[in-house]
Amino acid sequence: MARYTGSVCRQCRREGLKLYLKGERCYTEKCAVDRRAYAPGQHGQRRRGKVSEYGLQLREKQKARRTYGVLESQFHKYFKEADRRKGITGENLLQILESRLDNVVYRMGFALSRPEARQLVKHGHFTVNGRKVDIPSYQVRPDDVVAVREASRDKGRFKDLAELMRTQGTMEWVNVDRENLAGKVLRLPTREEIDIPIAEHLIVELYSR
The missing domain is CATH 3.10.290.10 (RNA-binding S4 domain)
Structure with a gap:
């Protein structure tokens, strides 16, 4: 089964926020996001230009995938399941990931x-x-x-x-x-109880293109 084997700290730096993938290290001064608050790679420190609408949608999807450690094909399958369920698709997606x-x-x-x-x-x-x-x-x-x-x-x-x-x-x-x-x-979590800074409506817009 395929899985990501690179540095998880690079994923946090790419998204520009802590995804808390390293446990206790994320709460110390060793956290990579605190030490190097810019994207990884040789062009990471370049000034970022205006991000397109598609770029914003893509970043939200990547943020969700990386937070929960889900690969692209599996994430897409979760989205289709969320879309089939009754209710708000974005919230359904987060509930599936939380479950x-x-x-x-x-x-x-x-x-x-x-x-x-x-x-x-x-x-x-x-x-x-x-x-x-x-x-x-x-x-x-x-x-x-x-x-x-x-x-x-x-x-x-x-x-x-x-x-x-x-x-x-x-x-x-x-x-x-x-x-x-x-x-x-006890039950499925409500949106207010999911403390992940993700704009799930942008993910829905991305898959609805």
Whole structure:
């Protein structure tokens, strides 16, 4: 399966904002966006001209893709699914992205970043409703229970997780049992609860061209 293997800090610099892809590093002075607030590459420091309407739409799509770690073909598939659903297409798209298992693991506080959550899921450390799931794109639904596998709880990353999670906040659409390293999806998030600076209407306009 294809995946991005380059520097994730370059992705943040290209979008001009923190996408929080490096976990704790993003909150320190080592963050690449804070140190080099310009696009990567030899022409990154050139003064930017006026961005076209298409350019604005493209940047919003790329920002969403990179935030959630989704490749182009998969993102397009999500958009078509969002367009089929009732309601506002842009909000449906964000709800689908938020419902990915790797994102839910991140939102529940079991990982410090989405890339880390994706890796932990791939390695089979989580169950959904008691069954092991190692597919990061798995769509979690309301009332699903996501938990760290019993066999994984004594391993390095999870030994002190309960203590670490006490210092972290969680979203209102999930309920987390920190002691038992489990969480329940109460409902799909509303647009106001998705704290991603994305203008989703521009993505809809891009795919409607």
